[in-house]
Amino acid sequence: MNKSLFEIYKIFLIIGAQLLGGGYVIVPLLKKYLVEERKWISENELIDYFAMSQCIPGIIAGNIAICTGYKIRGITGAIAAISGIITSPFICIILLANILNEITEIEIIKNAFWGIRISVTVLIIITIKDIWKSSVNSVFTYILYLIILTALIFLPISPAIIIISAALIALIYGKVRSKNV
Amino acid sequence: MFKLYIMLFTEFSKIGLFAIGGGYAVLPFLYYLQSEYNWFSTDELTNMIAVSNITPGPIGINAATYTGYTTAGIAGALIATLSIVLIPFILTVLITKLFDKFENNKTMCAIFTGLRPAACALLSSIAIKLFYRAIFTDFKSLTEFQIDISSLILFIILILPFSFIKKNPLITILAGAIGGIIIKSF
Secondary structure: OOOOHHHHHHHHHHHHHOOOOOHHHHHHHHHHHHHHHOOOOOHHHHHHHHHHHHHOOOOHHHHHHHHHHHHHHHHHHHHHHHHHHHHHHHHHHHHHHHHHHHHOOOHHHHHHHHHHHHHHHHHHHHHHHHHHHHHOOOHHHHHHHHHHHHHHHHOOOOHHHHHHHHHHHHHHHHHHHHHHO | OHHHHHHHHHHHHHHHHHOOOOHHHHHHHHHHHHHHOOOOOHHHHHHHHHHHHHOOOOHHHHHHHHHHHHHHHHHHHHHHHHHHHHHHHHHHHHHHHHHHHOOOOHHHHHHHHHHHHHHHHHHHHHHHHHHHHHHEEOOOOOOOOEEOHHHHHHHHHHHHHHOOOOOOHHHHHHHHHHHHHHHHOO
């Protein structure tokens, strides 16, 4: 597991440049670049980091990059990863800052981003399909999934509270089950 | 100038610390900044949110860079951007370290059994919300809404091929952008 810092920075720079339509696209991007192409982390690790990132303050895409970078090469890996993620957004905003108000009025850009919003929805649905087997694979996890999804849709609860409650429920369930066996 | 740097540092560190849930969780903090300081106007903030959607990167990072840049130049942009990730960085590293240590622990395994479906449910709820916002417009009640046909068409065009061919997220994004331009020009 000896990846050069520059390599880590480069991958996260590429991912950062593709973070269009909000930070959630980072999950399919990490899946492609780190899980499938490079096998630096496993799919389960990615799901765990995504869950963890929700409970830690800060920007999710940033947090998940820090977790992954740390996993790959410790603290320096985490620094390389977060630097890579923020480089492209940083440069873009600096370049666009002065013409910000004009850009948002251009029709063709508006239309393109209207389409990208739908792409993001599609990407997230595909990601759910991919991680489904390793996440929701027993009666217990199925019920937990349905309860959490219902709660998220109908109640204004913070994702952090959801994740922490899910961890606690699973912990209690695990304890009860191991006692019965 | 130095005082402004310190202010940018404390304000954006605070956002980094309190914005749990990410993404749009930073919005209320930005509106607060707007009312508290004269760093940007409400109009500029609205445009900033729009631009965040058309530039790469999470909105929190974009807003930090923009505010820092317009109030105190490149140095300000750097300070604000680094401040918003600083506290999450420290916390994330500590928690990951802790997780790694107990990775094969029985308790940890039990927790993960719950975390994974929760992560799935979170992603599902995001997808459902995005889908509703795109497809159902003028949503008044369960029976009173309009379906945005062009959104629905683009959605079907994008999801059908990409759900079974080897997919590159960037291609899906580009296809959406091109599809958006074509459909909207009719």
